[in-house]
Amino acid sequence: MASPSSQFLLFLCFIFLVNGSVNSIAIPVVKDASTLQYVAKIHHGVSQVPINLVLDLGGALTWVDCDSSADVSSSSSRRLIPSQSIQCSRSGKSPVPGNGSDTTTNTCGVFTQNGISGLATTGDLAEDIIGVRSELEDPSITAVDEFLFSCAPTFLLQGLASGASGMLGLGRAPISLPSQLATGIGHQRKFFMCLSSSNGVVLSHHTSTTKLPLMYTPLIGKSRDYFINVKSIKINGNPLSVTIEGLTKLSTIVPYATMESSIYATFAKAFTKAAATASRDMSVVAPVAPFGLCFSSKGFNGSAVPVIDFVLQSEMVKWRIYGSNSMVKVNEEVVCLGFLDGGSDLTSSIVLGGFQLEDNVMDFDLGTSMLGFSTLRGTCCSDFSPNSVLKDSL
Secondary structure (H helix, E strand, C coil), rough: CCCCHHHHHHCCCHHHHHHCCEEEEEEEEEEECCCCCCEEEEEEEECCCEEEEEECCCCCCCCCCCCCCHEEEECCCCEEEEEECCCHHHHCCCCCCCCCCCCCCCCCEEEECCCCCCEEEEEEEEEEEEEEEECCCCCCCCEEEEEEECCCCCCHHHHCCCCCCEECCCCCCCHHHHHHHHHHCCCCCCCEEEECCCEEEEEECCCCCCCCCCEEECCCCCCCCECCCCCCCCCCEECCCCCCCCCCECCCCCCCCCCCCHHHHHHHHHHHHHHHCCCCCCEEEEECCCCCCCECCCCCHHEEEEEEEECCCCCCCCCEEEEHHHHCCCCCCEEEEEEEEEECCCCCCCEEEHHHHEEEEEEEEECCCEEEEEEECCCCCCHHHHHHHHHHHH
């Protein structure tokens, strides 16, 4: 049996500590069947212990439970960030004691939230090494030094998928994952995301050129979340008589799309009418919670499902949703429309949830505030390969 020292040397052969440019980073993502959350795997500390983090598309930062995880709390490479530091200022905090910082320990305190449960606290800003794959098919690990994250208490894990140690933030914020990869290893402030009902990936790359014919729409506002401007909705090409006030939010922590009540009522009525016109087999049955509109799966034909278009900045730019992203199989007898009535108090009139984002290649460009998207008909993100999306740089 190899000695501990030889094992450590062998392990180091698979680790590349970087402060310069790295060609690409691929983070595998798995959908948790119980919670419908998307769980990413990274590695932590010098020993590169694997940890699972729930993906939060609009998350301002990455946070990890440091109380119950001995591997995280005892990491020899972890360092708490002082309140009077550039890193604290970068996180959005004023670099002075107080204002959320721990004046006793002089540690930088940062607002830390579980987007699933809504629980929030002040966490300790820390930095450590994280490790991620260079390619999905390559077991070697690229380690990123001085990665900033929040050390959070164990109670913040409530509502997360079993085995998750925190959340991985991909939002438009100074210390989100894409922002730190840009400053730390020379990547552009952008990332690709491709989710599925099984395996998916978050990809960061030094090049911005794609092979896919993506449509692009502006990302609106200065929020850490990702918002697009849906101007109208069509079902089978017929526009709905609805007024969409406010923006449409993209979210990985909401499992299904939600709509403000007045929009949902018109949407569900038009979808029911279109379904009846398109196929006699789409007969309405009693709804199954949390869904409000369900159909019998007897003789159900997916090709007859009405096509939904979210019209963006022009009639030429549409986010098209086919049956695979609109109909949810509840059991052997019932399929339901994967859009929910969100009530009248939604902060966003429409939220596109994880189910609607699946099997779409999405290009989030934080530098230009643009979103590229392409629906993968006939294939899925579980078959995704970075080589199928990105062109090599010249």
